[in-house]
Amino acid sequence: MTTTTSPVPENIPENAPEHVPEPGGPADDGPPGGPPAARPVRLIHTESTTEIPVHLLFRDAPEPEPVRLRPAVVARRADADGKAPQGRGTGERPRPAVPRIEPELVERPARVLPGVAGVLAGVCGAAGCVATSWWAGVLPPPVAEVFGPVARAGAAGPGPAQWAAYAGAGALGLFGFGGLARGRTGRAWVLGLFGRYRGTVRRTGLMWVNPLLLRRRVDVRLRHWRGEPMRAADRSGVALRVAVLVVWRVRDTARATLSVEDHEAYLRACVEAALVRVPVAAPGAGKGAVEAAQDALTRLVAADTAPVGVEVFAVRPVRVEYAPEVAAAMHRRRIAALDAQHRASVLGSVVDSVEDTVTRLTVRGLVELDDYERKVLVKDLTVAFCAGRGDTGP
Incomplete structure (x- = not known):
């Protein structure tokens, strides 16, 4: 019995898959004079060869991050200083541009x-x-x-x-x-x-x-300024006339002299603007409302005057009154409120007195009253006490 082997190509890698001849399949034409070569067997009979687009092979790769453009102000500052702006490469976020104060506008000691x-x-x-x-x-x-x-x-x-x-x-x-x-x-x-x-x-x-x-x-001393009555409004929008006391001083003489024409006039304008924006406590308001209005006015005026070298310590309303156009109406409203409050207090005291009188009479056994007699007694005592309070006054 003679065994025939097919020639093995020389340039086949070691890990190349072996071709198994399909049983019963047609054989390819082999070399002349030799046995026919075996055709490779399909492991999956329904397999087909298709072309895969190249871009689908890299679908799972992360997309490149978008390039963030730096602000124009930061770019100009970086170019002027000769340094690169802080970005993602350094691990810090770029900071917004802050306006710089010129050296001429900052106080410094003179040579004397x-x-x-x-x-x-x-x-x-x-x-x-x-x-x-x-x-x-x-x-x-x-x-x-x-x-x-x-x-x-x-x-x-x-x-x-x-x-x-x-x-x-x-x-x-x-x-x-x-x-x-x-x-x-x-x-x-x-x-x-x-x-x-x-x-x-x-x-x-x-x-x-x-x-x-x-x-x-x-003048760099601690100074106070009391202005004329200015227009303001309370939380309800009622027009007021407010006179304020401002405690302030010049902190930076260079800014106060060179940055504005008159720092005192600028301070007055800032106080007027703050009174328009901050509601002032109306006359007769509580202590808490007055202190809250003072704190809000002080913070607002101090923030407005800081760039010109003026330091504000306190802005206190010293006189608050209603505007002339609403003074009469608000006066009548206040009198009506006081009158209603007085009537409520008088009625409460009368009811307490009647209740105490009826309770003492019944508890001590001086009188025996049914429901009808009790109502009549309460009514008479109430009328009598109210008449007495009205004659003698509050």
């Missing part, structure tokens, strides 16, 4: 010298002028004899050198004496040169300030 330096400079300048006059020979003879012999006796007058000495000594004296200033407690100087802020002086005592600088005096 002690007053002794100005006095010395002024004295030196005056002494230089006297020495130049002696040098030029223009001093009177009695005065010149005090300083010694005249250097240029018989001179016609000061020459160019003497005039130059006069100019230097005079400028030194003017700068020395002209820059002297006195600082007082609770006052500050805001200095400026050619429209530019140069600093604030809060020192006290004698000091020397550059005389070329423009000085603006600012």
Whole structure:
């Protein structure tokens, strides 16, 4: 018996599936002169070959996250600073742009010298002028004899050198004496040169300030302001006239002087705007409502005045009254409410008195009353007590 084997290709991988000849199936044509090659057997008789689109092979892959655009303000700031903005790569969220305050609008101490330096400079300048006059020979003879012999006796007058000495000594004296200033407690100087802020002086005592600088005096003490009656409204929308007391002070002299034209007028405008937005406690309201209105007014005015360097401590309504157009109607309404309250209190006291009287009479056995007699007695006592209260008054 002879066994025939089919030739095995050389370039077949080891893990390639083996082809099992289908039993009873037709055989392919083999090499000439040899047995026919076996056709591979289908494991699933209904199998078919289809093409799978390439994009379906990657359906489970995560989609790329959308690129978030940074705000324009943050981008400009990052470009100006030369740094990349904080984003997803650093693990932090980009922060919103915050308006920066220019260095010129923030209070900083100015450069000043002690007053002794100005006095010395002024004295030196005056002494230089006297020495130049002696040098030029223009001093009177009695005065010149005090300083010694005249250097240029018989001179016609000061020459160019003497005039130059006069100019230097005079400028030194003017700068020395002209820059002297006195600082007082609770006052500050805001200095400026050619429209530019140069600093604030809060020192006290004698000091020397550059005389070329423009000085603006600012009061930094704790101050209070009581305004005229302003328009306001209560929670019901009734028109009111309110006079407020504002306790405040200047905290940043640079902003208070340079950021607004008049910080006191700005404070008044902020108080008027706050009274329009915050309901004020009506006359006769409780203590809690009054304190709540004060706190709301203080917070609102303090927030509005903080950017201009003004610090507000309290905004207290000191006088609250109804507007003239509603004063008469509200007065009648208040009187009616008081009258109703008085009547309710009187009626309550009368009922208590009648009940006490009837109870005492029946408990002590002074009278025996049935239901009808009890009602009649209660009615008579009520009329009598009400008439007595009406005659004697409350």
